[in-house]
Amino acid sequence: MDTTIDIKGIRDGLLITLPPGRWDEVRQLLIDAVAQRADFFRGARVALQLADRELGAAELGSLRDELSGSDVTLWAVLSTADLTRAAAADLGLARELSPQAGRVAVEPPTQDSALPGEEAILIERTLRSGHSVRYPGHVIVLGDVNPGSEIIAGGHVIVWGRLRGVVHAGAEGDESAVVCALDLAPTQLRIAGHISVSPARKGKPKPEMALVREDQLIAEPWQAKRS
Amino acid sequence: MTAKIATITSGKGGVGKTTATANLGAALASHGLRVVCIDADIGLRNLDVVMGLENRIVYDFVDVVEGRCKLRQAMIRDKRLENLFLIPAAQTRDKTAVSPQDMIRLGEELRPEFDWVLIDSPAGIERGFRNAIAPADLVLIITNPEVSAVRDADRIIGLIEAEEKGPGRLILNRVKPEMVRRGDMLGVEDILDVLAIELIGIVPEDERVTVATNQGVPIALDPGSKAGQAFQNIARRLLGDDVPFESLESRDGFFGRISRLMRAGGEA
Numbered sequence: 001m002d003t004t005i006d007i008k009g010i011r012d013g014l015l016i017t018l019p020p021g022r023w024d025e026v027r028q029l030l031i032d033a034v035a036q037r038a039d040f041f042r043g044a045r046v047a048l049q050l051a052d053r054e055l056g057a058a059e060l061g062s063l064r065d066e067l068s069g070s071d072v073t074l075w076a077v078l079s080t081a082d083l084t085r086a087a088a089a090d091l092g093l094a095r096e097l098s099p100q101a102g103r104v105a106v107e108p109p110t111q112d113s114a115l116p117g118e119e120a121i122l123i124e125r126t127l128r129s130g131h132s133v134r135y136p137g138h139v140i141v142l143g144d145v146n147p148g149s150e151i152i153a154g155g156h157v158i159v160w161g162r163l164r165g166v167v168h169a170g171a172e173g174d175e176s177a178v179v180c181a182l183d184l185a186p187t188q189l190r191i192a193g194h195i196s197v198s199p200a201r202k203g204k205p206k207p208e209m210a211l212v213r214e215d216q217l218i219a220e221p222w223q224a225k226r227s
Numbered sequence: 228m229t230a231k232i233a234t235i236t237s238g239k240g241g242v243g244k245t246t247a248t249a250n251l252g253a254a255l256a257s258h259g260l261r262v263v264c265i266d267a268d269i270g271l272r273n274l275d276v277v278m279g280l281e282n283r284i285v286y287d288f289v290d291v292v293e294g295r296c297k298l299r300q301a302m303i304r305d306k307r308l309e310n311l312f313l314i315p316a317a318q319t320r321d322k323t324a325v326s327p328q329d330m331i332r333l334g335e336e337l338r339p340e341f342d343w344v345l346i347d348s349p350a351g352i353e354r355g356f357r358n359a360i361a362p363a364d365l366v367l368i369i370t371n372p373e374v375s376a377v378r379d380a381d382r383i384i385g386l387i388e389a390e391e392k393g394p395g396r397l398i399l400n401r402v403k404p405e406m407v408r409r410g411d412m413l414g415v416e417d418i419l420d421v422l423a424i425e426l427i428g429i430v431p432e433d434e435r436v437t438v439a440t441n442q443g444v445p446i447a448l449d450p451g452s453k454a455g456q457a458f459q460n461i462a463r464r465l466l467g468d469d470v471p472f473e474s475l476e477s478r479d480g481f482f483g484r485i486s487r488l489m490r491a492g493g494e495a
Contacts, residue, residue, distance in 0.1 A: 039328065126423060128381045128382060128384055128385030128388075129378050129379070129381040129382040129385065130352075130381075130382040130385055130386075131385055144421075144423070146381050146421055147374075147378055147381070147421070148378050148381060148382060162420075164421075
């Protein structure tokens with residue numbers, strides 16, 4: 001009997017392919033493999049390739065629970081057997097490795113409400129020295145951006161907090177990009193090809209927006225637009 | 228006994244990790260607790276020097292890890308406090324001699340026998356640092372009121388958070404109240420503004436620390452020293468006591484306050 005468990009690193013964690021054979025034996029092989037390399041597996045997200053093996057929800061569920069005891073998260077089961085797929089669905093496990101798998105599916109916006117090209121990420125933490133965020137769309141930070149960290153965005157950068165690191169908005173050449181922060185005091189601020197350093201702080205911090213106007217990088221106090 | 232394992236780290240070198248480890252160890256031990264200090268700075272050991280125990284080293288930490296001696300044999304009892312111990316680092320090896328797993332194993336072995344295990348982390352963010360924080364229940368980040376030290380502390384806090392050991396607690400070392408008052412040094416508020424973690428102690432600059440360190444005597448046992456008192460207070464806060472923060476403004480009279488008010492007004 002082929003008793004090798006194939007483990008591959010994939011973008012979403014580990015893909016484990018189990019050999020054919022009796023389920024209780026194969027299952028034990030997997031458990032032993034995890035136990036033997038506990039450090040390697042700790043905290044891992046695992047997808048199981050089960051091919052045409054038929055398993056019920058009870059079997060999958062008990063495996064999932066046992067794995068989670070070793071701090072291993074079973075998040076997907078790949079199978080061609082209807083019974084297994086149904087069981088995985090019952091347990092809320094993903095059945096394919098698509099990019100959205102394992103996450104809450106967000107319906108794509110309908111044609112009417114979608115705005116074109118509005119891709120953004122939200123970072124809900126303080127960026128500390130050494131952290132670097134690079135993103136082709138907009139970057140929104142709910143927290144501070146400390147000195148020694150950097151944000152490089154294709155679009156706008158919005159910081160709900162203090163901005164003190166290096167920030168580059170419109171990094172791919174978009175001069176219409178802006179940088180907003182409650183306290184705009186970056187080590188260095190770049191928009192498209194313009195570079196500037198913050199002037200010395202005068203007075204209390206206030207929300208500001210930096211933008212390129214008439215080929216100049218300027219920062220102005222943020223005001224609600226009357227429109 | 229189930230020891231708490233605390234790692235003292237900073238990122239930047241020379242901010243006072245080793246001094247803090249030795250003094251917190253002495254301060255905790257002076258409460259009658261069983262304390263062991265581990266020097267995790269393999270290859271650049273100096274906790275033994277600061278504790279004045281250099282000439283008693285027979286076995287070191289790497290000897291334990293590599294099975295050349297028992298853990299007990301590598302533990303050196305302090306000269307003054309009979310419930311304070313040191314496990315020295317190896318001087319002739321480097322950080323790769325030990326793995327984070329070794330540290331965790333060592334921590335678990337010490338846990339039943341002590342109240343506190345203090346680990347003196349090496350500077351930097353590489354292997355030695357990762358070894359030092361691996362077994363930690365809590366991490367004490369020490370920094371000086373200097374921009375470079377605060378920057379490194381910020382980096383360290385980020386790394387500790389990533390290891391889910393965070394956020395840690397902050398010791399602000401070598402604060403010169405006089406300079407802070409003149410606005411020539413970062414103030415406590417400025418630093419907490421950036422680091423945004425809980426403060427556990429402020430240690431004022433004190434020349435006696437240098438003298439004590441050179442003599443291998445813990446300043447924490449000197450009741451006349453402000454820095455020593457600050458370390459004692461940190462130890463009490465670690466034990467859960469609610470100790471108010473030392474006022475840095477003890478000699479700050481009426482004029483000091485007025486000039487500060489005026490400066491604040493001028494900046495606005």
